[in-house]
Amino acid sequence: MGHIGFGAKYLNYTETEMNKMNIETVHPCRRTALLFGAALMALHGIPFAQTGSAATTRLVVPFAAGGGSDVVARLVADGLREALNETVIVENLAGAAGNIGADAVARAKPDGRTLLFTPQSPLTIAQFVEPKPPFDPERAFVPIAIVAQTPLVLLVNASVPANSLQELVAYSKANPKALSYGVPSHEFGFTTELLARHAGLSMLGVPYRGSGQAMTDLLGGTIQVLLSSGGAASAQLKEKRVKALAVVGTSRSPQFPDVPTTKEVGLGDLKVFGWFGIFAPAGTPERTVDRLTQAAIALGKDPAYAARLKQAGYEPMALDRAQTQTALEDHRNAWRAIAPRLGEK
Structure with a gap:
């Protein structure tokens, strides 16, 4: 892992x-x-x-x-x-x-x-x-x-060759140094760390002073992965500039009804x-x-x-x-x- x-x-x-x-x-x-x-x-x-x-x-x-x-x-x-x-x-x-x-x-x-x-x-x-x-x-x-509550949505840049969390895990294992993710706060950093350890993801964290700059770098391809609040994720998803792979939790978010939860993709023991x-x-x-x-x-x-x-x-x-x-x-x-x-x- x-x-x-x-x-x-x-x-x-x-x-x-x-x-x-x-x-x-x-x-x-x-x-x-x-x-x-x-x-x-x-x-x-x-x-x-x-x-x-x-x-x-x-x-x-x-x-x-x-x-x-x-x-x-x-x-x-x-x-x-x-x-x-x-x-x-x-x-x-x-x-x-x-x-x-x-x-x-x-x-x-x-x-x-x-x-x-x-x-x-x-x-x-x-x-x-x-x-x-x-x-x-x-x-x-x-x-x-x-x-x-705010939905925590796992986003990837549209160019990342993964359309599901399972595909992202497989890609990270085949390309161990290809993925980096944004850390705009303790909460998002810790939650991404927890998700990655449970899923078996290998990524490098990049610290940011806030979510805005982290999102900018995700869109630009400087980082490939970002855990985002629902409000920030929604606007970018509408423009198809990012892909949503999972929402952290046990029940689907009304804001993202088509995005599976971490429980649905096999990470059912996450309680955050x-x-x-x-x-x-x-x-x-x-x-x-x-x-x-x-x-x-x-x-x-x-x-x-x-x-x-x-x-x-x-x-x-x-x-x-x-x-x-x-x-x-x-x-x-x-x-x-x-x-x-x-x-x-």
Whole structure:
């Protein structure tokens, strides 16, 4: 069975996003301390001072405005605002691959008014890469719900002589150095690594600062393979510039009804998928957590919310606290099994 060699170079590369706070010349340790300090100051009142009454609930997104997490968070905030009959706002605290915002929420008062809205990476992957997060991902939060997902679609450049995952595996075995794939984030890198190890693919990972440049290079043939979100994949598939070989998961995506799942092509034991969830700081009262979970689950089943998500390229989910905890454990176990080998060449 083959492996992908992105290794330590990829892990170090992605952490350079910390310089987005415009303090590039500060020593790395001092810079990280400043970033986390700024986030904590934010949650204790500086940017939030004018946001309103005590009945304001904040969804903290640990990534920049305009990205997928932010888009979904704002749809969720709109729905929760109605369900909870109170003000719900979105705050972006980006940096350190999501660790800045996640740590700020972990340290916030556990009263249900400051919540983390995030994809999986800060809570399931961060603990396996360097630098380690300043919070314990397994103890710092309590799950509320998973309320949305994005299809993860395995794409290849149209020139690659493979129309199925099985054909791609055969091609990679016959041409061991012919395939490279894009790594725009921890989540996509880890998921591709997992898929490749299960399928027996041999590829070389190429790190990117974001999905946009990775997609550009896929279209141009610089890389041959890319795991993509559904929204980004859809536009390129319509133009027939790429081919979709599989969707990661156990059930077909409504966005890609003709694309088989990884389960259908023989990788049925993959338990990972691209999700977005809501989490509260540890110590939040059970009654408050239950109230938030009920509102989130109702939202996940709301047809109007589903329609808005679909327009944005996402799909609704409604996983309760226990189901969300199971998803967390499934993903951590998957990453724990492969993380020690990510430095292989």
